[in-house]
Amino acid sequence: DFPPADRGFHNFDEMNAELDKAVQDHRAIAVRSSIGRSYQGRDIPMLKISDNAAQDENEPEVLFNCNQHAREHLTTEMCLHIINRFTDGYATNPAVKSVVDSREIWVVPVTNPDGSVYDVASGQYQGWRKNRQGSGTDTNRNWGYRWGCCGGSSSNPNSDTYRGSAAFSAPESAALARFVDSRVVGGKQQIRAHIDWHTFSELVLWPYGYTYNNTAEGMTQQEYDRFARVGTEMARTNGYTPQQSSDLYITDGSTTDWMWGKHKIFSFTFEMYPSGGGIDGFYPDDEVIGRETARNDAAVDILLREAGV
Ligand SMILES: NS(=O)(=O)N[C@@H](CCC(=O)O)C(=O)O
Numbered sequence: 001d002f003p004p005a006d007r008g009f010h011n012f013d014e015m016n017a018e019l020d021k022a023v024q025d026h027r028a029i030a031v032r033s034s035i036g037r038s039y040q041g042r043d044i045p046m047l048k049i050s051d052n053a054a055q056d057e058n059e060p061e062v063l064f065n066c067n068q069h070a071r072e073h074l075t076t077e078m079c080l081h082i083i084n085r086f087t088d089g090y091a092t093n094p095a096v097k098s099v100v101d102s103r104e105i106w107v108v109p110v111t112n113p114d115g116s117v118y119d120v121a122s123g124q125y126q127g128w129r130k131n132r133q134g135s136g137t138d139t140n141r142n143w144g145y146r147w148g149c150c151g152g153s154s155s156n157p158n159s160d161t162y163r164g165s166a167a168f169s170a171p172e173s174a175a176l177a178r179f180v181d182s183r184v185v186g187g188k189q190q191i192r193a194h195i196d197w198h199t200f201s202e203l204v205l206w207p208y209g210y211t212y213n214n215t216a217e218g219m220t221q222q223e224y225d226r227f228a229r230v231g232t233e234m235a236r237t238n239g240y241t242p243q244q245s246s247d248l249y250i251t252d253g254s255t256t257d258w259m260w261g262k263h264k265i266f267s268f269t270f271e272m273y274p275s276g277g278g279i280d281g282f283y284p285d286d287e288v289i290g291r292e293t294a295r296n297d298a299a300v301d302i303l304l305r306e307a308g309v
């Protein structure tokens, strides 16, 4: 479990309990499901938030996934904050209600349960990033769009950016990709927008990560300009820095390159608080959870708006 001083963070069991509570308290607008199992066999839960959540309605869909990197526990709190905001707020906040009534929101709070559990299991943070398959795969280098193409990942299993033995060799990235593939209905991808939540550095990142070029196959100037415009608009609300993923460093096999490259999903990576610091930047005090999750409310609302454009 988390060290005593950081018990404000939800461990895997507490996260699961939060999902069950959201369903119990908001049965009409919250439905729990699973995208599959981790390497060690843990269920990877997902919550759907929408009016008539048990039905697939013809409404734009938005996906949020968190804690793909094990040590980035603040992102699990971000996904739980999104869940609480759009369920608890439904009955009291008309703006929240109109969003929930016009969208289907998918939330995966812990994309990498094995790594996340391992990182805190001993009561001392391990600084762990990857999944727990062999020496660990960096699932954010394991996606199948231009996998391993461009020096943005490692072939060394001991590296923190090990891309895996093949695209989607990691059960966790494969499970999330399988879910997204399943949202192609009548030949049309129903998910319109997505955020993959990470820490840290306070950045809003858009594809592509595999190339320094703004435009490339599958990314026209107009499409790039929309990413930059909306990315900048979101960053203005949370004080993060907006930039193309590759402006940080080249990454290949990343989640957002696949979301856009394969499905044209308007997909961003958010790097949350703090803006800097060494390894301890991954372990902020639990006192910041409320502030640093609510800090992204306006950006989340912008993305939910954009899903309807
Ligand atoms: N969360 S993090 O690992 O420090 N940064 C991400 C950046 C992701 C990206 O550039 O798309 C990564 O390297 O996978």
Ligand SMILES: [Zn+2]
Residues within 6 Å of the ligand: 068, 069, 072, 198, 199
């Ligand atoms: Zn990360």
